[in-house]
Amino acid sequence: MPVNLNPPLADKLHAVDGVRLGVGEAGIRKANRRDLTLIELAPGSRVAGVFTQNRFCAAPVQICKQHLAAGNIRALVINTGIANAGTGEPGLQASRQTCQAVARLLDLRADQVLPFSTGVILEPLPVERLVAGLPACQGALKAEGWFEAAHAIMTTDTVAKAASARVTIAGQPVTITGIAKGAGMIKPNMATMLGFVATDADIAQPMLDRLVKEVADESFNCVTVDGDTSTNDSFVLIATGSGHARFATVDAPGWNELKAAVTDVARTLAQAIARDGEGATKFIEIAVSGARSREEAKAVGYAIAHSPLVKTAFFASDPNLGRILCAIGNAWGNDPALRDLDVAKIKVWLGSDKTEVLVSENGGRAASYQEADGAAAMQPAEITIRVDLGRGSASGKVWTCDFSYDYVKINADYRS
Amino acid sequence: MPVNLNPPLADKLHAVDGVRLGVGEAGIRKANRRDLTLIELAPGSRVAGVFTQNRFCAAPVQICKQHLAAGNIRALVINTGIANAGTGEPGLQASRQTCQAVARLLDLRADQVLPFSTGVILEPLPVERLVAGLPACQGALKAEGWFEAAHAIMTTDTVAKAASARVTIAGQPVTITGIAKGAGMIKPNMATMLGFVATDADIAQPMLDRLVKEVADESFNCVTVDGDTSTNDSFVLIATGSGHARFATVDAPGWNELKAAVTDVARTLAQAIARDGEGATKFIEIAVSGARSREEAKAVGYAIAHSPLVKTAFFASDPNLGRILCAIGNAWGNDPALRDLDVAKIKVWLGSDKTEVLVSENGGRAASYQEADGAAAMQPAEITIRVDLGRGSASGKVWTCDFSYDYVKINADYRS
Numbered sequence: 001m002p003v004n005l006n007p008p009l010a011d012k013l014h015a016v017d018g019v020r021l022g023v024g025e026a027g028i029r030k031a032n033r034r035d036l037t038l039i040e041l042a043p044g045s046r047v048a049g050v051f052t053q054n055r056f057c058a059a060p061v062q063i064c065k066q067h068l069a070a071g072n073i074r075a076l077v078i079n080t081g082i083a084n085a086g087t088g089e090p091g092l093q094a095s096r097q098t099c100q101a102v103a104r105l106l107d108l109r110a111d112q113v114l115p116f117s118t119g120v121i122l123e124p125l126p127v128e129r130l131v132a133g134l135p136a137c138q139g140a141l142k143a144e145g146w147f148e149a150a151h152a153i154m155t156t157d158t159v160a161k162a163a164s165a166r167v168t169i170a171g172q173p174v175t176i177t178g179i180a181k182g183a184g185m186i187k188p189n190m191a192t193m194l195g196f197v198a199t200d201a202d203i204a205q206p207m208l209d210r211l212v213k214e215v216a217d218e219s220f221n222c223v224t225v226d227g228d229t230s231t232n233d234s235f236v237l238i239a240t241g242s243g244h245a246r247f248a249t250v251d252a253p254g255w256n257e258l259k260a261a262v263t264d265v266a267r268t269l270a271q272a273i274a275r276d277g278e279g280a281t282k283f284i285e286i287a288v289s290g291a292r293s294r295e296e297a298k299a300v301g302y303a304i305a306h307s308p309l310v311k312t313a314f315f316a317s318d319p320n321l322g323r324i325l326c327a328i329g330n331a332w333g334n335d336p337a338l339r340d341l342d343v344a345k346i347k348v349w350l351g352s353d354k355t356e357v358l359v360s361e362n363g364g365r366a367a368s369y370q371e372a373d374g375a376a377a378m379q380p381a382e383i384t385i386r387v388d389l390g391r392g393s394a395s396g397k398v399w400t401c402d403f404s405y406d407y408v409k410i411n412a413d414y415r416s
Numbered sequence: 417m418p419v420n421l422n423p424p425l426a427d428k429l430h431a432v433d434g435v436r437l438g439v440g441e442a443g444i445r446k447a448n449r450r451d452l453t454l455i456e457l458a459p460g461s462r463v464a465g466v467f468t469q470n471r472f473c474a475a476p477v478q479i480c481k482q483h484l485a486a487g488n489i490r491a492l493v494i495n496t497g498i499a500n501a502g503t504g505e506p507g508l509q510a511s512r513q514t515c516q517a518v519a520r521l522l523d524l525r526a527d528q529v530l531p532f533s534t535g536v537i538l539e540p541l542p543v544e545r546l547v548a549g550l551p552a553c554q555g556a557l558k559a560e561g562w563f564e565a566a567h568a569i570m571t572t573d574t575v576a577k578a579a580s581a582r583v584t585i586a587g588q589p590v591t592i593t594g595i596a597k598g599a600g601m602i603k604p605n606m607a608t609m610l611g612f613v614a615t616d617a618d619i620a621q622p623m624l625d626r627l628v629k630e631v632a633d634e635s636f637n638c639v640t641v642d643g644d645t646s647t648n649d650s651f652v653l654i655a656t657g658s659g660h661a662r663f664a665t666v667d668a669p670g671w672n673e674l675k676a677a678v679t680d681v682a683r684t685l686a687q688a689i690a691r692d693g694e695g696a697t698k699f700i701e702i703a704v705s706g707a708r709s710r711e712e713a714k715a716v717g718y719a720i721a722h723s724p725l726v727k728t729a730f731f732a733s734d735p736n737l738g739r740i741l742c743a744i745g746n747a748w749g750n751d752p753a754l755r756d757l758d759v760a761k762i763k764v765w766l767g768s769d770k771t772e773v774l775v776s777e778n779g780g781r782a783a784s785y786q787e788a789d790g791a792a793a794m795q796p797a798e799i800t801i802r803v804d805l806g807r808g809s810a811s812g813k814v815w816t817c818d819f820s821y822d823y824v825k826i827n828a829d830y831r832s
Contacts, residue, residue, distance in 0.1 A: 055757045056745030056779075086741040088760070088780030121738020122781050185725055185742065226724045228739075229746045308642045308724070308819075309601055309827055316828035322537020323644075325502040326601065329472030330645045341471045344504070363472075364504030365538050403724075408821050411725055412732035 003283040003381050003401065005275040008162035010147035014175045017200040018042035018240025021145025023152035026133025028126060029081030029119060034152040036130065038137035039076040039196070040106060045240040046205050047073040047114070048212040052193070052233035058085030059125075060115040061232060063095040067111045071205070074112040076236065077102050077134070078194065080155050080181075084117040084125040085231035094127040101131040105138050118155055118181065118193055118232055150179040153194060156410060157183045159276050163268040167261045170254030172245035174201050176262055180269035184278040184411060186225035187306075195220055195235040195269055200243030201258060207247060211259060212237040219266035222298070224400050225277035226407070227306040237262070274399040279406030282314050285384045285399055290345075292337065292392035299335035300387060301398030303327045311403030314383065319374030321359050324348060324385060345390030350377040352384060419699040419797050419817065421691040424578035426563035430591045433616040434458035434656025437561025439568035442549025444542060445497030445535060450568040452546065454553035455492040455612070456522060461656040462621050463489040463530070464628040468609070468649035474501030475541075476531040477648060479511040483527045487621070490528040492652065493518050493550070494610065496571050496597075500533040500541040501647035510541040517547040521554050532610055534571055534597065534648055566595040569610060572826060573599045575692050579684040583677045586670030588661035591616050592678055596685035600694040600827060602641035603718075611636055611651040611685055616659030617674060623663060627675060628653040635682035638714070640816050641693035642823070643722040653678070690815040695822030698730050701800045701815055706761075708753065708808035715751035716803060717814030719743045727819030730799065735790030737775050740764060740801060761806030766793040768800060 019041060026036040041047070049068055051061045067073065077098055084091045099113040117125060140148075150160040164177040178197030185193070203211065216235050247255055275283050286304050291297035304310055307327040313320040328346065332338035348360040357373045358366045377383065435457060442452040457463070465484055467477045483489065493514055500507045515529040533541060556564075566576040580593040594613030601609070619627065632651050663671055691699050702720050707713035720726055723743040729736040744762065748754035764776040773789045774782045793799065 053748075054742060054745035055748060055754070056741045056759050083738070086738050086776065086780050088778045091780060120736070121742055122776070123738070124781075185739075228723050228725050228742060229749075231738075231742050231745060307644050308823070309644050312824050312827035315824065318828065320536070322499070322502050322539070322647075323601075325472045326470060326537055326644060326647050329470035329647060332469075332471060333645075338471070343472050360502065360538065362504045364502050364507060365540075403824060405821050405824050407724070408728050408731065408819060408824060411728035412734065 002159045002276040003280050005159050005272055007159050008147060008150055013146040013162050013164045014166055014177050015143035016175050016177050016198040016240060017242030018045055019198045019238065020141040020143050021149040022137040022140030022142065023148045024133050024136035024140060026079065026130050028079050028129060035080045036133045036137055037078040037149045037152045038102065038134065038141065040141055041074050041238060042240050042242055045238060046203060046208050047236060047238050048208040049234060049236040050212055050216045052230060054229050054231045056086055056231045058083055058117060058232040059087055059091035059095045060084055060117045061234060062092060063099065064114045064234060067114055070111045072112055073114055074108050075102050075106055076114045076116065078116040078153050079130055080153060081119040082117060082123055082125045083119045083121045083232050086122040087124060090124060094125040097127045098130055101134055105134055114236065116194055116234055121231055146177055146179060153179065153181040155181060156278055157181050157276055161269050161272040163265045165261055165265050169245055169257045172243065174199060174243060174245045174258065174261065176265045178265045178269050180273060182273040183276050184225055185228045185230040186223060186273055186277065187227045187229045193230045193233045195266065197262060197265055198238035198240065199262065200240050202241035202246040203239040204248045207250065208237060208239055211262065214259065215263050215266045218263050219270040222398050223270045223274050224302060224305045224398060225274060271399050274401050277401035278410045279404040280401035281404055282402040283382045284314060284401060285397060287384060287397050288387045288389065289395040290388040290390045290392060291394040293394050294396045296335055296337055297394055297396030298398060299338060300328055300331040300389065301396055302334055303331035304385060305398045305400035308403055314402035315404045317378040319371065319378050321350065321374060325360060328387065342391065347388040347390065349386040350374060350383065352380045352382055418575045418692040419696050421575050421688055423575050424563060424566055429562040429578050429580045430582055430593050431559035432591050432593050432614040432656060433658030434461055435614045435654065436557040436559050437565040438553040438556030438558065439564045440549050440552035440556060442495065442546050444495050444545060451496045452549045452553055453494040453565045453568045454518065454550065454557065456557055457490050457654060458656050458658055461654060462619060462624050463652060463654050464624040465650060465652040466628055466632045468646060470645050470647045472502055472647050474499055474533060474648040475503055475507035475511045476500055476533045477650060478508060479515065480530045480650060483530055486527045488528055489530055490524050491518050491522055492530045492532065494532040494569050495546055496569060497535040498533060498539050498541045499535045499537045499648050502538040503540060506540060510543040513543045514546055517550055521550055530652065532650055534609055537647055562593055562595060569595065569597040571597060572694055573597050573692055577685050577688040579681045581677055581681050585661055585673045588659065590659060590661045590674065590677065592681045594681045594685050596689060598689045599692050600641055601644045601646040602639060602689055602693065603643045603645045609646045609649040611682065613678060613681055614654035614656065615678065616656050618657035618662040619655040620664045623666065624653060624655055627678065630675065631679050631682045634679050635686040638814050639686045639690050640718060640721045640814060641690060687815050690817050693817035694826045695820040696817035697820050698818040699798045700730060700817060701813060703800060703813050704803045704805065705811040706804040706806045706808060707810040709810045710812045712751055712753055713810055713812030714814060715754060716744055716747040716805065717812055719747035719750055720801060721814045721816035724819055730794065730818035731820045733794040735787065735794050737766065737790060741776060744803065757805065758807065763804040763806065765802040766790060766799065768796045768798055
């Protein structure tokens, strides 16, 4: 039951010159499922990526990092069903074989291919079935393939996630289109499993490398569903250079506008993941200001977003707001700089676009607070928790969802 | 549905010379509930405590710390219903008034009284009702009051928690009895909300101050239900000195035996909290060895114990064991020293007293692992996850429970 998240419309997803996508059925884990996606990039495309910080980082993530370092990426291949994580040396072999098979089909070197996997951890990737499924994907390659690809990379997602924009920057038209998947095991750290955003702008490699990190920090790295950073998180930014907009340095006219436009697409995808969080009935934005650093602000945001007690209270629409204070008080576990947090200076508001209720100040309940106002503020499907720490000028946001019976159901039943 | 946790039997809880307990109904939050407990200590008793590290530490915790520093504690007063946390200056006043009222009744100074509260956060403590309920508690004071007190301090607990031991140390009989409460908002850091253990041994104050920390680290500080460190966690150790065993220095004969006996009582209480964790259907011990430090071992233990994905898999008895590896890979978030964790050296076993299955080695699934063995290992109500990090000789344990529909139900309904 995603929160205010509409399925993408095929005709609203703009093709990006230089990108073709094709999907197929490989029977990776179950039959009759589109579980394999091939993305082909035009010569001269530049690619940058950020990946999970999980120490059990998946085999395809390790291969991606190697191949990105070599440069000149021309294809991406994505399977669902099996994550190829916790698979040791055989897992690395399987990812290499996958790249070799794609390279043979498209007349590339294996290190020009980036592999991605998502699904169950600790089970071997059936690489023969994957390879057998590739020719169908190749046959289906088309510039308008984004819509089908957005569906083919889903696992426990209930809605496909895609976003697209056409903007004019420094007088040149720029197209940006992206897809993402993810609903559980979501607390990206550097990236999420999986986000792919492409633009036809021409962006110099050092700038693209920087851009992918900056965009991730403002989008995927602000989302959490359950606090579990996946083994396979990957966010990839593609600049095909097939359009006319060129960005060789940060002084290039329109660079900030481009960054804003790419961030906007990525943020829409990232928020879609929280809106479609497993079992979600509410979408929650946690906006923390008055911090000494952005890290502090996000540490407080994550402490609130990861508290099962806060999340279940939102599911119940119960203004049991002491749980939010409790979570804030524990945030120093995320950032030791918060050990000297003075709770007397903290203010907490609860609200939505229309109304905002001051819940707490001076270390306790606000004098003006009325239970009825709190109860009313808990009703909407989209709620903002605003926290002012009163100790600095930095701020940060975290997006999450509530914690429902269905979260337990989905995760107790997954695999079966 | 507590896991292998029997209610205490009144006649198995030994009275501790120098301690009398009385309970009553104060109507703190709801009527007709025994929600107030008074504990009176004989002159000369020594008391030491450890308290929550939550920055929103509750008013009674702040008062406890002040009064303990003054020494010469002679009474404890405990209410349920309202936590008196997130209550600012009025909350501190309410705790002080509580102590003053107890002092008047028992002819003490107010700073000889320790106050404790548990219940809803952010709501004012109805101190007049509490004070009005004290005389009945005083009238009920008796040495055999442990059983009733164990019940009167419960909130979402389904079973009262008490443990008692009589041992002979250095030729002298020693009695140790304790009670605790807690089922949610449980990830004690220094202590849990609430644990009280008393012994009739005579223990010098500096040794008692040290003992309370050492015991907490081996008992309450190894338990987590939901990762939320409460605002009110308190663990108090009382030595009345009414018996004959005397411990003036660590060289005193039997000191290690005493420490072991007290730790044993505290560990039984701590494990009872995880066994009675909100919605628990399974009790899980996570034993981590091969770490470079105890902190590393516990960081890995907590990463596993706090993963909603691991906890729901245990609820489903589904050997979706990749989720355990994923959690281990994220443990560096709890302890940055684990950033260089080499997953190829990690071994993971799943088991119970009778059987143990090697799940993972060499960064992947163990060659010998069979899904059927994993499924069988997930069936018992008590399961041990054993992890060898292969990088040192330190170890640590964490006890927790699974994550069920009832956890959500309990926490979505609490307050209503």
